[in-house]
Amino acid sequence: MAAQDLHRLQPAPAHAPAPTGPLAGAAGKATAALDRVLPRPAEADAGDPRQWRSEQETVAGWIDRLRGTRIGAEINRQAIKWCAAFLDEGQAAVAMPGRDAGLFAAWRRLAAYDGSVAGLGETVAALPASADACIVLILDGLGIVEADTEGYLRLHLAALPGWAGFIKWRSDNPGYDWQQRHPADLVDYLAIRLCLERALVADFAGGTLGCKPTLTAIGAKLAAGPAVAKPLSPPVAPAAARLHRLALHLRLAPATLAQATPDEVAALLALIDAWPEESHAPVWLEAAEESYRHDLAAALAPAAMKIARTTADEPKAAAQLVFCIDVRSEPFRRALESVGPYETYGFAGFFGIPIRFVPFAGEAAADLCPVLLQPRHDLTETPEPAALACARRHLAGVAAERSYKSLIASLKGNIAAPFAFVESVGALSGVAFAGRTVAPLGYGRSVAAFKERLQPKVPLSPILDLTPKQVPCGEDHGHDHDHDHDHGHEAEDLWGLTIAEQAFYAAAGAKIMGLSAPFAEFIVLCAHGSTSTNNPYAAALDCGACGGNHGGPNARVMAAIFNRPEVRALLAEQGVDIPASTLFLAAEHNTTTDEVTIFNVDRVPESHRPGLARLQRDLLDARRINAANRRKRLPEAGKAGGSDLHVAERSLDWAQVRPEWGLARNAAFVVGPRALTAQTDLEGRCFLHSYDWRMDEDAKSLEIILTAPMVVAQWINCQYYFSTVDNEHYGSGNKTTLNVTGKIGVMQGNASDLMAGLPWQSVMAAEDEPYHEPLRLMTVVMAPVARLATLIARNSILQRLFDNEWVALLVIDPETGRFLRYRRGRTWSDVTAGDGRQEDDALVPGVHSGSTVVQPTPTIPA
Amino acid sequence: MQQATQTLELHPMKKIEIIVKGDQAQFVRDLMERTGISGYTMIRDVAGMGHHGFHEGRLLFNDTSSLVVYVAVAPEDTIGRILKGLRPMFEKHPGVMFVSDVAVSRLEYFQPVTA
Numbered sequence: 016m017a018a019q020d021l022h023r024l025q026p027a028p029a030h031a032p033a034p035t036g037p038l039a040g041a042a043g044k045a046t047a048a049l050d051r052v053l054p055r056p057a058e059a060d061a062g063d064p065r066q067w068r069s070e071q072e073t074v075a076g077w078i079d080r081l082r083g084t085r086i087g088a089e090i091n092r093q094a095i096k097w098c099a100a101f102l103d104e105g106q107a108a109v110a111m112p113g114r115d116a117g118l119f120a121a122w123r124r125l126a127a128y129d130g131s132v133a134g135l136g137e138t139v140a141a142l143p144a145s146a147d148a149c150i151v152l153i154l155d156g157l158g159i160v161e162a163d164t165e166g167y168l169r170l171h172l173a174a175l176p177g178w179a180g181f182i183k184w185r186s187d188n189p190g191y192d193w194q195q196r197h198p199a200d201l202v203d204y205l206a207i208r209l210c211l212e213r214a215l216v217a218d219f220a221g222g223t224l225g226c227k228p229t230l231t232a233i234g235a236k237l238a239a240g241p242a243v244a245k246p247l248s249p250p251v252a253p254a255a256a257r258l259h260r261l262a263l264h265l266r267l268a269p270a271t272l273a274q275a276t277p278d279e280v281a282a283l284l285a286l287i288d289a290w291p292e293e294s295h296a297p298v299w300l301e302a303a304e305e306s307y308r309h310d311l312a313a314a315l316a317p318a319a320m321k322i323a324r325t326t327a328d329e330p331k332a333a334a335q336l337v338f339c340i341d342v343r344s345e346p347f348r349r350a351l352e353s354v355g356p357y358e359t360y361g362f363a364g365f366f367g368i369p370i371r372f373v374p375f376a377g378e379a380a381a382d383l384c385p386v387l388l389q390p391r392h393d394l395t396e397t398p399e400p401a402a403l404a405c406a407r408r409h410l411a412g413v414a415a416e417r418s419y420k421s422l423i424a425s426l427k428g429n430i431a432a433p434f435a436f437v438e439s440v441g442a443l444s445g446v447a448f449a450g451r452t453v454a455p456l457g458y459g460r461s462v463a464a465f466k467e468r469l470q471p472k473v474p475l476s477p478i479l480d481l482t483p484k485q486v487p488c489g490e491d492h493g494h495d496h497d498h499d500h501d502h503g504h505e506a507e508d509l510w511g512l513t514i515a516e517q518a519f520y521a522a523a524g525a526k527i528m529g530l531s532a533p534f535a536e537f538i539v540l541c542a543h544g545s546t547s548t549n550n551p552y553a554a555a556l557d558c559g560a561c562g563g564n565h566g567g568p569n570a571r572v573m574a575a576i577f578n579r580p581e582v583r584a585l586l587a588e589q590g591v592d593i594p595a596s597t598l599f600l601a602a603e604h605n606t607t608t609d610e611v612t613i614f615n616v617d618r619v620p621e622s623h624r625p626g627l628a629r630l631q632r633d634l635l636d637a638r639r640i641n642a643a644n645r646r647k648r649l650p651e652a653g654k655a656g657g658s659d660l661h662v663a664e665r666s667l668d669w670a671q672v673r674p675e676w677g678l679a680r681n682a683a684f685v686v687g688p689r690a691l692t693a694q695t696d697l698e699g700r701c702f703l704h705s706y707d708w709r710m711d712e713d714a715k716s717l718e719i720i721l722t723a724p725m726v727v728a729q730w731i732n733c734q735y736y737f738s739t740v741d742n743e744h745y746g747s748g749n750k751t752t753l754n755v756t757g758k759i760g761v762m763q764g765n766a767s768d769l770m771a772g773l774p775w776q777s778v779m780a781a782e783d784e785p786y787h788e789p790l791r792l793m794t795v796v797m798a799p800v801a802r803l804a805t806l807i808a809r810n811s812i813l814q815r816l817f818d819n820e821w822v823a824l825l826v827i828d829p830e831t832g833r834f835l836r837y838r839r840g841r842t843w844s845d846v847t848a849g850d851g852r853q854e855d856d857a858l859v860p861g862v863h864s865g866s867t868v869v870q871p872t873p874t875i876p877a
Numbered sequence: 878m879q880q881a882t883q884t885l886e887l888h889p890m891k892k893i894e895i896i897v898k899g900d901q902a903q904f905v906r907d908l909m910e911r912t913g914i915s916g917y918t919m920i921r922d923v924a925g926m927g928h929h930g931f932h933e934g935r936l937l938f939n940d941t942s943s944l945v946v947y948v949a950v951a952p953e954d955t956i957g958r959i960l961k962g963l964r965p966m967f968e969k970h971p972g973v974m975f976v977s978d979v980a981v982s983r984l985e986y987f988q989p990v991t992a
Contacts, residue, residue, distance in 0.1 A: 387938065722936045723938030810933055811930070812942045
């Protein structure tokens with residue numbers, strides 16, 4: 016049952032229409048009898064509702080509940096205001112002063128001047144200067160006992176999870192530039208909130224209630240106040256009406272039910288009550304998930320049988336390409352394989368090398384690795400020796416662009432200048448505005464061409480061997496030296512890695528992927544990234560394995576490492592014999608436009624030029640095929656122009672809220688050889704990681720795959736899941752009302768919590784129609800099941816994911832040919848198709864279906 | 878021939894060793910820095926067995942899932958503050974800590990630093 020249909024089911028109305036006819040009479044008799052027998056609905060929990068509920072509300076919340084005030088909302092509003100001001104990273108025209116002293120100290124200084132909260136100045140002046148002491152004093156003053164303290168502080172933290180989460184991230188990353196200069200932590204944040212609460216509560220207590228701001232005093236006043244009406248229990252449909260609806264569903268004639276005895280009627284009603292409305296949702300979810308998983312297993316079965324039975328070597332490929340495991344790679348890989356003899360692999364998009372990368376002529380370093388890792392090496396690129404003049408022009412162009420941008424920013428931000436600025440250059444902006452809106456493709460291309468003339472492309476190569484960090488080509492790099500050093504306590508003053516480390520990453524990559532002879536003429540390491548305009552969510556479309564960045568640098572670094580003769584010699588010692596004729600190339604797949612750019616093509620030797628030309632032609636063909644397929648799923652399909660123009664335009668259109676669908680509809684993570692999935696159209700819903708169980712006796716590679724790339728895939732799956740099912744709370748709401756705040760995140764409107772999930776447009780196709788199907792991830796592994804059992808037993812992260820059913824696990828055992836599903840409690844159930852066992856009622860909770868007789872289908876229905 | 882031996886000047890200190898899961902490593906580090914400790918050593922990718930079963934060591938692409946050992950030396954009162962801060966954490970999360978007596982020769986090197 017498709018998930019789209021689930022939301023269309025209407026909940027049962029509380030009042031069903033009264034039955035008429037013979038049923039009414041019979042039901043009337045039954046009702047009278049039943050009313051004596053059936054249990055009453057549970058009373059709302061006893062206890063005086065005017066009491067403070069210590070685990071569920073703060074003092075402000077308590078007052079709000081009983082008196083209808085909005086103190087809690089006011090505390091939030093003030094906290095948002097101050098956090099946005101303090102944590103700003105350059106967006107504000109006038110920056111908050113005094114931030115060097117830390118969040119609480121800076122706030123304390125300025126709070127005295129804030130007139131929007133009555134009495135705040137006096138409150139703050141009377142409190143100590145240290146945040147810790149402040150918290151203790153305020154909690155004591157309110158009368159909160161130590162046992163309740165933790166719960167109380169937790170409530171305050173949970174009030175604005177986005178802002179609190181960001182502050183926690185800042186305090187967990189002391190090496191982060193802005194955190195070094197303007198330190199913030201959660202203790203400061205809590206102190207601010209408690210001060211605000213104290214001031215507001217004192218104002219209310221003193222003013223309206225006329226008492227001191229302590230728990231006991233406020234409690235006495237509230238208890239003496241008007242009684243709070245008990246919440247009404249929902250009206251219970253009379254038994255007769257429920258029976259009537261049951262009869263309709265079961266397509267029983269009312270007469271049949273009218274002849275039932277009171278005992279039978281009671282049994283029917285008890286059956287309905289045994290499975291209340293709240294229990295339905297998990298079963299519907301499981302049904303939706305199992306229908307997809309069932310079809311996936313069926314689609315993979317024929318390929319699995321073939322692999323298990325044959326060990327034939329594949330014919331030699333023209334090139335082997337390694338793509339990221341991202342779900343968007345799968346359709347492109349299929350398209351490429353259809354146009355030529357190409358072997359494709361899946362590997363984590365950072366290619367196994369966790370680096371902190373500073374681009375040439377760039378300012379800031381980026382951590383190009385999954386957030387599970389700390390980057391271990393600092394790397395950058397330098398110009399080829401022959402291209403120094405070009406490099407100088409490029410740097411000059413970059414410097415010119417920077418000064419132009421800062422000039423514009425200061426003119427805009429200046430108090431007096433904007434009017435004169437608009438008067439004089441407004442017309443030019445108008446041209447840009449018109450260009451971007453009316454002809455985004457043409458405008459974007461002309462800007463790119465102009466930029467290329469200003470900043471000519473420089474042939475670069477990564478610094479691989481250990482080199483001291485100094486300005487390599489003797490020129491000013493334009494580096495802002497405050498920024499690019501001293502990140503974290505691992506700051507080294509060297510670029511690069513040792514030869515042994517280079518060989519280590521190369522060997523690890525080759526082994527985990529199962530890259531082995533015969534090696535093709537080209538091995539392309541293809542990273543990915545996306546391009547969009549005016550999109551605060553750009554990082555959500557980039558490579559997750561690279562921490563939300565483009566993976567190009569990692570690809571270039573690893574390709575350069577693999578091409579080194581010294582590294583190949585070390586690899587040969589470990590049994591990975593790459594012939595001298597094999598050339599590694601680095602490339603980047605633009606997932607918005609489907610363009611694959613191969614880097615440094617001018618450095619490819621003559622001998623390989625024909626092969627390269629063919630590869631580039633085939634990549635272009637694959638691009639057309641894939642763009643055409645993707646266009647069918649994008650709204651506004653059918654625009655004029657060829658399909659690859661349309662997707663290119665989406666990347667340059669500043670009004671486009673949905674440049675591409677990203678990882679929407681992700682559903683499974685497949686670990687195994689490409690032969691397992693090559694014949695199936697997975698519709699871009701699966702993460703594919705290459706793995707050859709025959710090359711991994713000790714299960715080390717499998718362990719690495721399941722404890723890192725699979726974990727990242729589960730995060731992505733959960734993010735899409737929760738953003739779809741409750742976009743308001745777990746997602747970010749509608750993109751059109753979002754505002755970027757402080758260059759750190761987005762808020763809805765002008766003051767809300769920092770929104771952490773995906774926006775509505777990224778997961779929904781239309782009002783009430785989700786595009787992403789919210790299913791939990793299923794991992795499919797082709798390996799002997801004993802290996803999985805061992806890995807789960809010794810990795811608590813796998814226990815947490817599989818035993819708690821965040822991720823389902825299907826193992827295709829190549830030695831026995833069985834399909835096995837992991838069940839809670841470290842057991843396995845055999846779900847191999849074609850066994851002849853009956854299909855159980857898989858929808859009954861707690862009963863898992865056995866195998867079914869199924870016709871393998873080549874595609875999976877949407 | 879008698880060799881002039883210099884007597885070793887050793888000062889007693891306390892050493893604390895804390896073994897926690899990767900998820901709690903940041904908390905322990907934060908706590909120690911707040912108590913003003915002069916320094917600590919961190920040993921990563923540790924494997925071990927405890928009440929919650931065996932725990933694997935180094936995972937190639939995942940820094941957060943293995944065990945971490947912190948070793949620090951400080952005067953007794955600083956160690957006492959650390960212990961107080963750790964106790965609520967150990968009520969909820971797996972891990973162990975040990976305190977032992979050690980001696981150091983450079984007393985001033987291990988004095989607590991004011992935040």
